[in-house]
Amino acid sequence: MRDVAIIGVGLNPKWGELWDKSLRTLFAEAALAAIEDAGVDHVDSMYVGCMTSGLFAGQEHLGSLMADYLGQPGLPATRVESACASGGAAVRSAFYEVASGASDIVLAGGVEKMTDVGGDGATYALSTAADADYEVYHGVTFPALYAMMAVDHMNRFGTTSEDLANVAVKNHNHGSMNPAAQYPFEVTVEQVLGSVMVADPLHILDCSPITDGAAAVVLCSMDKAKELAGDRPLVKIAGVGAATDTIALHQRPDLSWLGSTEKAAKTAFEMAGVGPDDIDFAEVHDCFTIAEIMVIEALGFVERGKGGAAARDGLTALGGKIPVNTSGGLKSKGHPVGATGAAQIVEGVTQLRGEAGDRQVEGARRGITQNMGGTGGSSVVHVLEVV
Amino acid sequence: MPAGYTREIPQRYRLEAGKCKKCGAVHFPQRLACACGSKDTEPYVLPSTGKIATYSVVRVGPSDFMDLVPYVVAVVELDDGTKLTCQVADAAPEEVSVGTPVTLEFRKVNQVGGHGIIKYGYKAVLDRFVE
Incomplete structure (x- = not known):
């Protein structure tokens, strides 16, 4: 396996009850921020962590939806689910795809649109x-x-x-x-x-809240990361x-x-x-x-x-x-x-x-x-x- | 009644479980494979007495249980060491603590919607209710 770096990170500017942002917009916002932060013009593959968009938003099939709304139709993209650990599981999947050499640049993120239901x-x-x-x-x-x-x-x-x-x-x-x-x-x-x-x-006040939000990271091989990092500290998994x-x-x-x-x-x-x-x-x-x-x-x-x-x-x-x-x-x-x-x-x-x-x-x-x-x-x- | 309800009746109404023939582990519900590697299990009925292993009082409940709040839920450790989760029926929160003896009884669990089925299952009751 080869070393894997994180070259881009993205988050919505603010999490909370984001009534004007849909499931797809939440994810696209974080993912595009991560891609911009990484300084790359494309990714080779994507993993979308989500627990239960079917119940929260009546929408499954997030690989297709998010690749489409990122402006990258055709991208291999898969939704990963492990309840509240879905986001971490998505990053782990991306890690192994890069570490194995199957892909050079992979986006992994997660999203949940929770406030459209009561x-x-x-x-x-x-x-x-x-x-x-x-x-x-x-x-x-x-x-x-x-x-x-x-x-x-x-x-x-x-x-x-x-x-x-x-x-x-x-x-x-x-x-x-x-x-x-x-x-x-x-x-x-x-x-x-x-x-x-x-x-x-x-x-x-012992409980975490109900939140709309998304987050994304861009992973790539260490060799590629060294080309892209510039003066910034390079972070590896x-x-x-x-x-x-x-x-x-x-x-x-x-x-x-x-x-x-x-x-x-x-x-x-x-x-x-x-x-x-x-x-x-x-x-x-x-x-x-x-x-x-x-x-x-x-x-x-x-x-x-x-x-x-x-x-x-x-x-x-x-x-x-x-x-x-x-x-x-x-x-x-x-x-x-x-x-x-x-x-x-x-x-x-x-x-x-x-x-x-x-x-x-x-x-x-x-x-x-x-x-x-x-x-x-x-x-x-x-x-x-x-x- | 929907199949999703009826297929759980042996477990919920009669505490039917499974036991691994190789290592003796009890599975509730019965399983196809034991963690010891064996796939050889046999039917087994759980004991109905035990004690509270841990508990909480649900004060904000799901809509199906709204008319019951506040209600006590618990992990009950049965006399054979098997643990399961259920409500503690008719108990005031201050009557329940870790180690409190209980008996599992057949009870109504809830009634879904105006036209829904009445759901039954096991609930734990305190000894003062047991005849």
Whole structure:
């Protein structure tokens, strides 16, 4: 396999309730921005990550649609689905297409248009990432599934509602420095704990929002990247990992351990030849505050059961030992489910280029992204580094 | 009744599961292949008693369950170690904690729309309701 670089990144200028932008426009905007950023005049192939445009927008067949609306009809293009890990899975697919030598320049992105349906429609669409016959049938919602993981974590390790709230406080603080964030305001622990309870112990401010958005990256071979990079720092994908776990939470021996994230990270770390101590920052899948706590344990940044204290103690804040979710994370930046995994890589490249402005991690040389579907039924991890 | 409903009846009404003949792992629902590599499984019926492994209280529910909120959902660990997800019927949130003993009973789960079918299945009930 050959080395793969990321030569272009693109995002909508702002995520949120974007009523004037359609599914196709959202994706085209991010993809065209990535192509322009890369400085290329064409791509050889494309992967579009999307969880459920059929339920959200009545539209499948996104490979054809997006190639058409990018002005590149004829382009080989495929939609990739792995629930909320679709964006990360799309980038992984593109990585292997370039690494294998099959293509030189490949675009990978993700999109979700979530606000054309009401709250109940969105709840239903998102629930399809869980076990339809054995979880959703019984009236279990996604917040309730993560709430049950939180109760397990609290019961066994003494994690508190304040610990969860501190994740939201930190990520909103980071998001306040991100012009693209959907909710770039700060929150306090008191506000989180005083907000409406959705599924005990998760309040509405423990949950990521419903978001319209897209993100895209352009990958190419390292040789080609060196021709195109100019004076900019060159970023490579040093490691990639993906893994699955049982679709139903109840099938797992440990109800608050993300086995798919642990396995995906192990693969990615081994490929990159590094470990958790070599990482300068992380973008992780904080769809709920408890998720970030479980993820930093599974990635090996803290010991099992110690994730609850990380945000409170400043370990994962900007300026801390391992800044997590400098973009604001899913919590503040927004969570257009199919786009999230690609957007994490956009943030990673922005940090590694030193272009993150007020939220820049000083001296960032290597970062990790972790994107997951469902309650961790799938995970995709990328290790990014400056060449 | 739609086939998507009727084919789940053995599992939902009678807790019919499967067991791997090679390693003894219990699968609910029954599977064609076990993680141990065996494809040799046999029918097995789950025990109906167990305890709460974890739980939550759904306060914002899907429209099909709107008239039930707030309702308690749980992962129940049955006496043989098998875990499944269901509602805890007729329970106030403060009555439920990790380790609370429960029994699975045949209950109405919901009724979809004005003309839809009534859906049944298992729910966990607290011991004070069990005769």
